[in-house]
Amino acid sequence: MGSAGLLTIVSNSTEIHKLASNFDSIPTTHNCKRYLLDFQSGQRFVEIPSAAGGRNRRLRWSIQIPSVCNMRDKGQNRGPLWRGRILSTEAIQAVQALRRAKGDPQRLEKAFATKIPRLLKKDLLAVLQELQRQDQCDLALQVFKAVRKEMWYRPNLSLHADMIMMLGRNKRIEEVEAVLLELQKEGLRPDTRVCTEIIGAFIHVGMVQNAMETFELMKQTDCHPDKSTFTVLIQGLQRLGEIDLATAVREQSVQYLDEPLEIFEDVSQEVLAL
Numbered sequence: 083m084g085s086a087g088l089l090t091i092v093s094n095s096t097e098i099h100k101l102a103s104n105f106d107s108i109p110t111t112h113n114c115k116r117y118l119l120d121f122q123s124g125q126r127f128v129e130i131p132s133a134a135g136g137r138n139r140r141l142r143w144s145i146q147i148p149s150v151c152n153m154r155d156k157g158q159n160r161g162p163l164w165r166g167r168i169l170s171t172e173a174i175q176a177v178q179a180l181r182r183a184k185g186d187p188q189r190l191e192k193a194f195a196t197k198i199p200r201l202l203k204k205d206l207l208a209v210l211q212e213l214q215r216q217d218q219c220d221l222a223l224q225v226f227k228a229v230r231k232e233m234w235y236r237p238n239l240s241l242h243a244d245m246i247m248m249l250g251r252n253k254r255i256e257e258v259e260a261v262l263l264e265l266q267k268e269g270l271r272p273d274t275r276v277c278t279e280i281i282g283a284f285i286h287v288g289m290v291q292n293a294m295e296t297f298e299l300m301k302q303t304d305c306h307p308d309k310s311t312f313t314v315l316i317q318g319l320q321r322l323g324e325i326d327l328a329t330a331v332r333e334q335s336v337q338y339l340d341e342p343l344e345i346f347e348d349v350s351q352e353v354l355a356l
Contacts, residue, residue, distance in 0.1 A: 169212060172197075173205040177212050180221050198228050206232070210241075214248040222248060223257065230264075237268040243276045250283025258283045274300070278311045285318030290327070293318065297331070307338055 169177070176197040183189035201209065210229055213222040226245055229235060242265045249257045258280065265272065272280070277300050284293035297315060300307050307315075312335045319328035 169208050170205050172201060173208045173212070176201060176205070176209050177216075180209075180213070180225075181216075181218065184218075184221055194224065194228070198225065203232070203234055211244065214244055217248060217252055219249060219252050219254055219257070226261075237265075237270050239265070239270055239273055239276060242270070243273075243279050246276065246279040246283060250279055250286050253283075253287045255283060255287050255289070272305060274305050274308050274311065277305055278307075278314055281311065282314045282318070285314065285322070288322060290319065290322060290324055294327070301334075307335075309339055312339065 176193075179193040179197050180190065183193040198206065198209075206225070206229060210222060210225045213225060222245065226241070229241070242261055245261045246258050249255075249261065262272070262276075262280065265276070277296055281293045281296050284290070284296065293315065297307065297311070299305075300311065312331065316328045316331050316335075319325075319331065
């Protein structure tokens with residue numbers, strides 16, 4: 083099925099009447115009424131003939147499938163879009179246009195020029211988070227740059243932390259350091275979450291010393307490590323075979339956490355299950 087195709091489903095008229103009873107109907111020229119039903123999976127146009135007939139007559143639903151759901155991309159769509167939100171049509175089209183053009187610099191430049199400036203604030207942020215979710219690092223970095231040029235943009239630690247998290251899990255450590263530098267240029271100071279994401283990034287590439295240095299810096303500032311920090315660090319050290327170091331960090335956790343033993347029993351079980 084093409085990206086703009088229609089999927090036809092046959093359903094029972096009794097169910098349709100019950101479902102469509104709360105929606106405004108739009109008369110059509112085919113001696114029937116058309117109901118527009120809006121679901122998460124798409125917009126359904128339900129046509130119900132007005133001529134007399136049995137209650138069990140069979141009707142057709144025409145369901146418009148968003149282009150993001152074409153078969154070519156089926157294996158690449160993982161989970162709900164943008165933390166459970168359904169992306170707008172404009173945001174979906176922007177993501178797809180950028181992904182299709184990313185191998186061609188000229189097409190990519192054109193896609194940015196035609197799609198990104200037209201997006202509302204919420205749609206532009208949704209595009210950024212969807213690209214992050216898909217681990218499209220290069221595209222996300224370009225959109226991140228575009229976001230920070232917008233008139234409405236204000237320095238935001240959360241946006242930087244999300245970028246560091248994506249780059250870290252993809253082992254793009256140089257870009258992690260670049261985002262951290264940009265964060266500081268904007269007058270922001272790394273908070274606990276940012277530092278935790280940096281530690282995670284170092285752990286992903288096996289840079290234990292850098293991870294521990296970041297951890298020590300946290301303890302020397304008002305950016306104190308929390309449960310997530312200790313979990314990421316200890317679990318990462320155990321995966322890298324740094325058992326003694328993980329034990330030492332665990333002992334330090336008593337100073338910061340109320341119930342460290344319960345937390346790290348869970349961490350140990352997760353590591354053993356890997």
